[in-house]
Amino acid sequence: MAEKLAMGIDVGGTNLKCAIINPAGEIQQIKRAPTEADGGRDRVLKNLKRLVRSVLEVAGIQASDLAGIGLGTPGFIVNGGIQGAPNMPGWQGTPIEAIMKETFGVPFFAGNDVTLAAFAESLFGAGRGSRNMVCFAIGTGIGGGLVINGQIYEGTNGMAGELGHVTVVPDGRPCGCGHRGCLEAYSSTIAIKKIACEMLAKEKYRDSAVLKAVEGDLGRVTPKIVYDCAKKGDPLALKVNKIVCRHMAIAIGSIVNTLNPDCIVLGGGVLSAGSIIPDTITAQLDDYALKIMRDGCQVVIAELGEDAGVIGAGALALEKAGLLPRES
Amino acid sequence: MAEKLAMGIDVGGTNLKCAIINPAGEIQQIKRAPTEADGGRDRVLKNLKRLVRSVLEVAGIQASDLAGIGLGTPGFIVNGGIQGAPNMPGWQGTPIEAIMKETFGVPFFAGNDVTLAAFAESLFGAGRGSRNMVCFAIGTGIGGGLVINGQIYEGTNGMAGELGHVTVVPDGRPCGCGHRGCLEAYSSTIAIKKIACEMLAKEKYRDSAVLKAVEGDLGRVTPKIVYDCAKKGDPLALKVNKIVCRHMAIAIGSIVNTLNPDCIVLGGGVLSAGSIIPDTITAQLDDYALKIMRDGCQVVIAELGEDAGVIGAGALALEKAGLLPRES
Numbered sequence: 248m249a250e251k252l253a254m255g256i257d258v259g260g261t262n263l264k265c266a267i268i269n270p271a272g273e274i275q276q277i278k279r280a281p282t283e284a285d286g287g288r289d290r291v292l293k294n295l296k297r298l299v300r301s302v303l304e305v306a307g308i309q310a311s312d313l314a315g316i317g318l319g320t321p322g323f324i325v326n327g328g329i330q331g332a333p334n335m336p337g338w339q340g341t342p343i344e345a346i347m348k349e350t351f352g353v354p355f356f357a358g359n360d361v362t363l364a365a366f367a368e369s370l371f372g373a374g375r376g377s378r379n380m381v382c383f384a385i386g387t388g389i390g391g392g393l394v395i396n397g398q399i400y401e402g403t404n405g406m407a408g409e410l411g412h413v414t415v416v417p418d419g420r421p422c423g424c425g426h427r428g429c430l431e432a433y434s435s436t437i438a439i440k441k442i443a444c445e446m447l448a449k450e451k452y453r454d455s456a457v458l459k460a461v462e463g464d465l466g467r468v469t470p471k472i473v474y475d476c477a478k479k480g481d482p483l484a485l486k487v488n489k490i491v492c493r494h495m496a497i498a499i500g501s502i503v504n505t506l507n508p509d510c511i512v513l514g515g516g517v518l519s520a521g522s523i524i525p526d527t528i529t530a531q532l533d534d535y536a537l538k539i540m541r542d543g544c545q546v547v548i549a550e551l552g553e554d555a556g557v558i559g560a561g562a563l564a565l566e567k568a569g570l571l572p573r574e575s
Numbered sequence: 576m577a578e579k580l581a582m583g584i585d586v587g588g589t590n591l592k593c594a595i596i597n598p599a600g601e602i603q604q605i606k607r608a609p610t611e612a613d614g615g616r617d618r619v620l621k622n623l624k625r626l627v628r629s630v631l632e633v634a635g636i637q638a639s640d641l642a643g644i645g646l647g648t649p650g651f652i653v654n655g656g657i658q659g660a661p662n663m664p665g666w667q668g669t670p671i672e673a674i675m676k677e678t679f680g681v682p683f684f685a686g687n688d689v690t691l692a693a694f695a696e697s698l699f700g701a702g703r704g705s706r707n708m709v710c711f712a713i714g715t716g717i718g719g720g721l722v723i724n725g726q727i728y729e730g731t732n733g734m735a736g737e738l739g740h741v742t743v744v745p746d747g748r749p750c751g752c753g754h755r756g757c758l759e760a761y762s763s764t765i766a767i768k769k770i771a772c773e774m775l776a777k778e779k780y781r782d783s784a785v786l787k788a789v790e791g792d793l794g795r796v797t798p799k800i801v802y803d804c805a806k807k808g809d810p811l812a813l814k815v816n817k818i819v820c821r822h823m824a825i826a827i828g829s830i831v832n833t834l835n836p837d838c839i840v841l842g843g844g845v846l847s848a849g850s851i852i853p854d855t856i857t858a859q860l861d862d863y864a865l866k867i868m869r870d871g872c873q874v875v876i877a878e879l880g881e882d883a884g885v886i887g888a889g890a891l892a893l894e895k896a897g898l899l900p901r902e903s
Contacts, residue, residue: 331867379731391833395723402835403707406868413829414863416745417821426862493745501741501829505719507730534754535742539659540734 251570252308254299255561256318257360258291260284260334265298266554267306267313268561270570272371274554276306288337296350315354315564316347319363319556323405327357331406356563358399362408363559364551365392366399368512370562370571372550377510381502382549383410383495385515388423389431395506397573399563411435415497433494436517439470443487456481474520492527499528499546500535507540514549522548579898580636582627583889584646585688588612588662591623593630594882595641596889598898600699602882604634616665624678643682643892644675647691647884651733655685659734684891686727690736691887692879693720694727696840698890698899700878705838709830710877711738711823713843716751717759723834725901727891739763743825761822764845767798771815784809802848820855827856827874828863835868842877850876 252275257264259282266277280298283290303310310316320343322332327344347355358366365374365382374380378397384390391410393400401407411431412424419428420438432438444465446452456476461467477484499511518524525546532541551558565571580603585592587610594605608626611618631638638644648671650660655672675683686694693702693710702708706725712718719738721728729735739759740752747756748766760766772793774780784804789795805812827839846852853874860869879886893899 377731393833395728400723400834402868403705403837404835404868404871406865407833407835409832409835409865409868412832412865414825415742417743417825424865497742497745498829501826502833504737504740505721505735505830505833506728507732507735507737509731537734537737537740537752540730540732540737543732 251314252312253314253561253564253568253570254302254316255557255559255564256295256299256316257363257556257560258282258295258318258320259360259556260321263291263295263298264554264557265302266557266561267302267308268558268565270565270572272367272558272562274558276302277554277557278302278305282335284335284338288341291335291338292341292346295347299351310351310353313353313564314568314570315356316351317363317560317563317565317567318343318347318355318357319360319560320357321360323359323401324357325405329357354564354567356567358401358560358563359392359405359408360556361390362392362399362401363563364514364549364555365394365408365512365559367551367555367559367562368514368549369394369397369510371558372555373512373547374510377508379506379508380510380512381410381499381506381508382512382514383499385435385513385517387435387437389435393506399566410498410502413498413501415494430494430498434491436470436515439473439487439491439517440468442490443468443473443483446483446487452483455483457484470517471519474517474523478520478523488523488527492524493531495524495528496531497535500532500541503532503536503540503544508544511544511546512549513546514555518548524548579642580640581642581889581892581896581898582630582644583885583887583892584623584627584644585691585884585888586610586619586623586646586648587688588649591619591626592882592885593626594885594889595630595634595636596886596893598893598900600695600886600890602886604630605882605885606630606633610663612663612666616669619663619666620669620674623675627679638679638681641681641892642896642898643684644679645691645888645891645893645895646671646675646683646685647688647888648685649688651687651729652685653733657685682892682895684895686729686888686891687720687733687736688884689718690720690727690729691891692842692877692883693722693736693840693887695879695883695887695890696842696877697722697725697838699886700883701840701875702838705836707834707836708838708840709738709827709834709836710840710842711827713763713841713845715763715765717763721834727894738826738830741826741829743822758822758826762819764798764843767801767815767819767845768796770818771796771801771811774811774815780811783811785812798845799847802845802851806848806851816851816855820852821859824856824859825863828860828869831860831864831868831872836872839872839874840877841874842883846876852876
């Protein structure tokens with residue numbers, strides 16, 4: 248049985264996660280440890296190796312019993328090395344595949360964390376049964392992952408899926424990337440807070456439930472508070488939701504017209520607000536997506552939660568070993 | 576030798592084209608005939624079969640000598656039948672693959688005409704050597720074709736690549752699809768003419784070379800005249816070009832950020848204007864595409880001209896027969 252298991256690793260800026268995954272996407276063992284990214288590359292690698300050994304020990308197996316190890320990381324992978332992970336000093340350029348292959352002596356594959364989470368959702372989560380799926384990861388920024396013909400799609404240089412930087416309003420709101428009008432400037436958690444605060448500063452919203460919830464202190468506004476108020480019918484919060492979802496609908500509409508996917512998956516903490524978000528997006532999608540393609544495409548909430556990344560990393564190793572069950 | 580040849584067919588609203596193609600993408604024989612789309616399905620099929628037989632006769636081969644036949648058509652293919660070709664009455668629903676397979680007794684495959692033209696460009700034209708390529712076909716509308724990992728990408732229902740309906744300006748110019756702000760409403764040949772005429776109606780452009788070229792008759796303005804004047808430095812024509820290319824850059828930027836392609840190919844008669852179009856797009860692309868992905872992506876003019884469709888159709892049949900040379 249053990250030879251049909253893989254290990255998945257999720258490298259986050261704060262924590263490392265490591266799990267044993269079976270071909271049904273089930274987690275057999277999982278452990279966490281601090282990343283200590285500030286400690287630089289060697290510290291992160293040390294923590295990573297120790298965590299892997301610890302999970303193997305708890306699971307009672309050897310590395311050589313695994314079909315392989317997969318790892319998801321911020322940034323992207325070029326020739327087995329890590330590029331473009333600005334929040335992890337020293338991580339840039341790390342030849343992670345070579346290092347880990349040598350240390351553990353099993354096949355090792357790395358990929359972008361959001362892309363691997365999308366892969367997991369397409370196999371075992373909200374996108375089960377889909378062939379072409381696009382996943383939006385909504386956080387302080389907006390990331391994306393693409394699954395094309397049932398396979399991870401990373402693009403020519405491993406950088407595909409920068410969905411937060413799809414232009415939704417030419418000359419629109421400034422974005423952290425230096426451009427204007429990016430999706431991220433309208434629908435990320437930072438944008439939700441910013442848009443709500445701008446509106447709350449106006450006279451006509453001084454009775455908003457959001458303002459009451461934060462006792463007048465705009466610094467305390469969070470997406471959760473906005474959505475809690477929206478679900479209770481607060482006009483300002485509903486208006487913020489409509490703006491957020493309208494710009495998501497513009498981006499999704501263009502992606503639907505381009506890629507004709509069967510499923511759009513929305514992930515990230517803000518989706519704990521529930522169906523109000525996909526419902527509002529879907530209601531506006533007809534303004535942007537061609538009906539014939541829109542009818543075949545569902546907008547759904549991610550199901551695997553915070554473990555999607557580690558499951559997807561394990562699934563990558565299983566896929567490379569030919570161990571994922573596939574409909575033909 | 577004959578068994579390494581395929582036939583390509585390009586079904587247009589006005590003309591049918593049929594050619595014998597070798598694995599280098601070279602046309603061995605080519606013939607044209609009127610489509611007579613107004614005559615309905617049976618007339619089109621009769622013309623098609625007669626043209627195929629005529630090309631086989633001229634080439635001195637039997638259908639059974641072919642590796643297969645590929646066909647490109649407006650609309651898209653679902654289960655071997657044609658859907659969504661509004662300009663060809665009766666063509667809708669035609670089970671083209673079954674009919675042609677039965678008539679000629681060889682493998683037969685159909686696909687969207689723009690997608691097959693894009694495939695040809697990726698193999699033998701402007702996109703040679705590219706792995707991930709997006710093709711814009713600029714005409715009265717704007718179509719698109721996608722090549723992903725070296726393969727034709729048609730999406731879940733065969734409808735991918737409706738690039739003319741990517742939203743570039745929310746609530747912008749009305750589009751024929753019923754939406755507003757689609758790329759097609761800014762950068763198609765109809766849009767070029769419309770935008771030029773709107774500007775020419777203004778006092779400040781009464782000295783424009785475009786107005787002189789049409790002797791004051793706005794009904795005679797064409798994209799060719801606009802671009803001829805732009806290349807001579809006419810301010811109005813240059814401004815029209817900038818608007819057209821800016822909206823192309825918005826759409827291309829979002830596609831680059833999403834798909835991380837290595838090549839964007841621009842096709843259509845308006846590209847006979849030459850490098851002014853890709854150059855103006857490229858100059859504006861930095862405002863919309865992330866630099867790291869934009870640097871790896873060229874914007875180039877299609878090379879195969881009007882024969883791209885028929886070559887791509889033949890290439891589809893060769894591909895299905897495993898006869899296309901591939902780098903691994």
